[in-house]
Amino acid sequence: MPSATATSATTTQGQAPEITTLTGVGIGTGAAVGPVAFMAPALPEPKDVASTRSVDEETARVRTSVAVVSQELDARGQKAGGAAQEVLEAQAMMAEDPALTELIDQKIVAGGTAERAVFEAFSSFRAQLEALGGYLAERAADLDDVSQRVIADLSGVAAPGVPERDEPFILIARDLAPADTAVLDLDRVLALVTTDGGPTSHTAILAREKSIVAIVGTQTSEGLADGDVVVVDAATGQVTLNPDAALIEATTERIRARAAQAELPAEPGRLADGTPLPLLANLGDVAGAAPAVARGAEGVGLFRTEFLFLDSTTAPTVADQRASYTALLEAFPGKKVVVRLLDAGADKPLPFLNDAHEENPAMGLRGLRALRASENLLRDQLTALAEADAATSADLWVMAPMVSTVEETVYFVTIAAEYGIRTAGVMVEVPSAALLADRILPHAAFASIGTNDLTQYTLAADRQLGSVAAFQSPWHPAVLRLIQEVARAGESTGKPVGVCGEAAADPLLAIVLAGLGVTSLSMSPAALADVRASLLTVTLDEARTIAESALAADEAADAKTAALAAATRITTKEN
DSSP states (O other), X not given: OOOEEOOOOOOSTTOOOXXXXXXXXXXXXXXXXXXXXEOOOOOOOXXXXXXXXXXXXXXXXXHHHHHHHHHHHHHHHHHHXXXXXXXXXXXXXXXXXXXHHHHXXXXXXXXXXXXXXXXHHHHHHHHHHHXXXXXXXXXXXXXXXXXXXHHHHHHTSXXXXXXXXXXXXXXXXXXXXXXXXXXXXXXXXXXXXXXSOOTTSHHHHHHHHTTOEEEEXXXXXXXXXXTOEEEEETTTTEEEESOOHHHHXXXXXXXXXHHHXXXXXXXXXXXXXXXXXXXXXXXXXXXXXXXHHHTTOOEEXXXXXXXXXXXXSSOOOHHHHHHHHHXXXXXXXXXXXXXXXXXXXXXXXXXXXSOSOOSSGGGSSOTHHHHHXXXXXXXXXXXXXXXXXXXXXXXEEEEESSOOSHHHHHHHHHHHHHTTOSOEEEEEOSHHXXXXXXXXXXXXXXXXXXXXXXXXHHHTOOTTOGGGGGGOOTTSHHHHHHHHHHHHHHHHHTOOEXXXXXXXXXXXXXXXXXXXXXXXXXXXXXXXXXXXXXXXXSOHHHHHHHHHHHHTOSSHHHHHHHHHHHHHHHHHHHO
């Protein structure tokens, strides 16, 4: 697991202190230099004393504070937009969850204060979610933030949050609540370092979307004091304490060069020898289309349709879906738009589809399995997509999630053809699909590799659990080999193979993916500029050499180190 390493400073007279580093998971490849500031501490646990108010008075206080917090979270979401809005709206729904409200009421009836009732009810609800595991366990941490905000409102004090400083700073926190991450003032917050979290935590997801320089999961902040100057390097996942002047100067120059690169006109993705490698956007809502186009997205490689469903207790109508899909396709006239069918289950259960308890939902009734069990939803979605396609000029591609067998592929492609879907493909997220890609692709029009799930299933490490974050790296040679298998199958069958997982947003890993034979990359729009610039530094043959270096390693960290060394040798030789 990523761990913190701290070398003690040398006190020998005349000798400079040794450089100390904290190591975690870097988000992106950015860097920052500046003084650190710590998140304000959490509110103390409310005292367990009998209330001096009536049950009705305490209940009314809770209802008012919950409504205030819910409205504030919704407002922050509206301001932030994108994935941040989705996360904050989910938090607002948590605050008003009927089961949670019932627990609070029970505590108040038992004689507790509103503050204590909220604390105990949220703690109990948190424990229930943690026991369920997977995505719900990860979301349990979000309850802490909601609870603190409600208690703060009840107490008439400010909720813990980002400190106010006159000068820009690097924020150090155990973790950052979605409500805080979503509205960070990027003119003041130079970078974010958390001791908790992993590469798929909400903090990491929002940091990618907002292009925040971030390192998560350092496990400790020992050795840091408020005001200390540090260098944060997301590319290496290291926070350097007591940096010398040379490192500060080099990092500052790198920051300037990256900023200049981001200002250049966006061109189609390609390698240095002109080999095209289209760079597409991952989107969760139609509102993200315009910003993606502005950042140079050549189309959409992953549109997550489940976000159209998450707030519903009943399935959206064909008409509602058609309107959303039409708006999306109209934003990309003449360009490829890959729509993923409803990927519900595991981390995204829906009350009208698959909210029944499962012992291991990540391996249960999810993705295409869930759609097949409720085929009316699948047929409605295909109807809406076909109608939106007929009314627009975009190049619509549709793919099924969580395909694991050849039979499932044939089933989906056949039913998609019934509705006139011209380009029907599959997501490769399960090792079985990767290993059988040479048999799957003759039936499917394309494959798109979801590296987040492919990694968790290959390494048997739940992508939502920080305790196994060290196993959640797409750099692992086992994952790279599976990607290579799919790419080879694509080449032999003449079918395109893209990557739409978080791996595509890593500029160095993007080179490796190109070398493995991937034909397109889709990512958060914020990552497009860095990946575009990285690909231009190598030819296809050089990318293949770098990929072979990564494949020859035994572990994820060694694969990344080997790829970086190979890339450095190549680019240094050219210069």
